[in-house]
Amino acid sequence: MKQENGTSVDRRGSATEGASDSPSTVRNRRTFLGLAGVGIAGSLLAGSVPSSAAAASEYDDQYGTVINVVEAGADNTGSEPIDDLLVELRGDDTLLVFPPGRYLMTEQFRYTGFENFGLVGEDATIVPGTVEAVDDNVVTEGTFGGAARLFRLGVIYSPGRDLRFEGFDFDFTAENSGLRAVEAYVSDGMQVRDIDVLGQHDTGTFGPALFCVTDDDGIGTVEGFRAPDGGAFSENTVGDIDVGPTGMLVSASHSGKLWVRDCELGEFPDNGLYVSGADGRVVVEGGVYRNSNVANIRLAGDYSYVRNATVVVDDRREGHNQRGIRLDAGEHLWVYNTDVRLPEPNGNAITVLNAVDSARIQETTVTIGDRANHGVVINPYAGAVDVLDTDIEIDGGGHALQIRGRNAADDERVLVRRATIDGDASGASGRNAIRCERANCEFDDLIVDQPGPDYRRAIEIHGENCEVTGGTYVSTHHPIIDVAGAEVSDVTARSYDGFEALKLLDSSDDATIVDNELYGGYLDKGATDLSMSENSFPEW
Missing domain, CATH: 2.160.20 (Pectate Lyase C-like)
Structure with missing residues (x-):
């Protein structure tokens, strides 16, 4: 299905899916830190980050290199794109810290095959460039260009390992806004936390999130991912994805265990939370799922369950089917201590x-x-x-x-x-x-x-x-x-x-x-x- 289209296109329209993402394609992190100044580099490597990155300080001892992206040259006023700098800074055993501010992105950031990589925001807002035309999930007109994603972290044939992604707002409040905020294929050790999607996803492109744990024994956590304003049906947008976006998609290639904790998804045209394969396990703990089409929670995989969640349909869309919870496939599926409220059932x-x-x-x-x-x-x-x-x-x-x-x-x-x-x-x-x-x-x-x-x-x-x-x-x-x-x-x-x-x-x-x-x-x-x-x- 279109949600899992694996093709990536650069801003000139050429295919880039097979391009190398290895650290050898960018400058060595420690060389960069040396260029940034001995005082700053010394404090970062010692684990004493600048005050603007204080929110990430608890993770310092988990990374060999910690970089404050503003100190490294990123514009946090939303005026200049940070795309090229992110490619330059990425690396194994590296944490990128985003101090408060607004960060403009005009193309997809793609990094695959990594080991122990993190991006952490402290009151940091990601602002996409404008989207004026879309063809098969590729933005063809506007100040944003290429694949309709912002962060692509791992792919199925080259997943990352040990990913941290947390503390970001994505500003989709402008008209014709909404791209995939984050897509992550990780073999093990995925941690995505405290992500807020602001505004309706109204471009008719990939929904805001896709997650996949590729190893059978791998574990991932998505906690506090919130997209309460939902998405628009494609017929009302510039895009062409079938029906419209899914709020959170768990890839059909998922085979490990994924915890989905205290998330909020509202009013998406093609499912709220959609577990699209039955080979892995997904555990939904808490959270609110509201008014999505097809199903607000669509679950599959042996021993998967929904517990302590709230599912609501109080905004009925005529001509559509807004189920509460749909159990698709697997054994020992479980819905426990969950409140399914349909005051406007559809x-x-x-x-x-x-x-x-x-x-x-x-x-x-x-x-x-x-x-x-x-x-x-x-x-x-x-x-x-x-x-x-x-x-x-x-x-x-x-x-x-x-x-x-x-x-x-x-x-x-x-x-x-x-x-x-x-x-x-x-x-x-x-x-x-x-x-x-x-x-x-x-x-x-x-x-x-x-x-x-x-x-x-x-x-x-x-x-x-x-x-x-x-x-x-x-x-x-x-x-x-x-x-x-x-x-x-x-x-x-x-x-x-x-x-x-x-x-x-x-x-x-x-x-x-x-x-x-x-x-x-x-x-x-x-x-x-x-x-x-x-x-x-x-x-x-």
């Missing part, structure tokens, strides 16, 4: 796709406004899924829990335990709060309260070999509908409008109804081999 809250071998949704809160979208959706060929201690409030006419399946003997089990479902959803679009079309499902100790109009029901079971054990089911219409012959035990069920608590259809074979409190009794439409025992039938 897609499902959490979707488990067919390529997911196993997943768990636990201690999570889902709220859905007044529109016919669903809460948790499990696709027919997905593997085993647990939904535990999760609360769903649904005011629209969709299903709080939709379990799709083939109703086959080898359907993987879905276990729903200690969940609570409430809200004022009507039955106009979806009759049931829970709709189960899969065999071998278990519903244990649920509380379902559905007082909405239009024959709203609590649970309808179409899958064979399903069990409903314990809990309370209350709804306007029949709270429990058994289509395929379920086992229902130790349940309390009641209709607000005086319907029977349980309805059995003529396709309900071998149903077992034991030790329940069924207000108003049950309605049998021709079930065969029905087993009823130890039930009570209180009046409404």
Whole structure:
């Protein structure tokens, strides 16, 4: 896809992807420091950086060379570009420190194959040149030129190792602003922190971030990356990327472990956080993800999870699908202690796709406004899924829990335990709060309260070999509908409008109804081999 186009073009339009980025192409760092003056060089190498770089002083002993870029000649007023100087200063075992100010960049800074390289800002703002025309993610007109990126640190065939990139603002507030702020391919030791993208990404080019840990045992961290103003659809920009930018892309080549901590992404046209491959692991801790198209968080990779995050859709874009969380592929995926709020729903809250071998949704809160979208959706060929201690409030006419399946003997089990479902959803679009079309499902100790109009029901079971054990089911219409012959035990069920608590259809074979409190009794439409025992039938 265009987000991972590997071609880089210089300002004259010639290909530069294969150009050498080794330190031998620039002056030796220690030679440069000597030219800068013995006093400055001596203090830097001793680990006593100038006061303007005090924020980076804690890292001095991690680098053989520490350079204050302003002392080295960089303009921090935003008047003169710093591109050539950065190429001159880069090197292994080197930290570039950016004192407060504004730094103009008019072309991509590209450095690959490095060892222990860092860029640290202290109230430092990166300002891109102007973008007036774009062709296939290459800026062809404007004071910025070439590939639509600012910092490209490593590539898939020549990743860096031990990268530090932190403390920068990227000023995209001008009209037709927005490039990829940072793209990093690192074998191990990636640390990206405290990055703020200011303004909307409205050029129709690469989204603001791409990250990849290339080694299976490698680890990277992205913490405090914030792009709350999102991006514009390409049809409204000078660019031509498909649909529009992704907020944060994890490359399909990612194979290590990436921590994504306390980040904020808002309203991107092509996913907020998008994990595009399933070979690595991504852990999303905390953060806010809001109003992006396709999905706000799109997760894949064995043992990947989302924990303590907030996902919000409160700005609905008509004609688009703004899911909360989409689990794409892998085993042991997990959504834990996460708040998914859809006051203006335009897609499902959490979707488990067919390529997911196993997943768990636990201690999570889902709220859905007044529109016919669903809460948790499990696709027919997905593997085993647990939904535990999760609360769903649904005011629209969709299903709080939709379990799709083939109703086959080898359907993987879905276990729903200690969940609570409430809200004022009507039955106009979806009759049931829970709709189960899969065999071998278990519903244990649920509380379902559905007082909405239009024959709203609590649970309808179409899958064979399903069990409903314990809990309370209350709804306007029949709270429990058994289509395929379920086992229902130790349940309390009641209709607000005086319907029977349980309805059995003529396709309900071998149903077992034991030790329940069924207000108003049950309605049998021709079930065969029905087993009823130890039930009570209180009046409404």
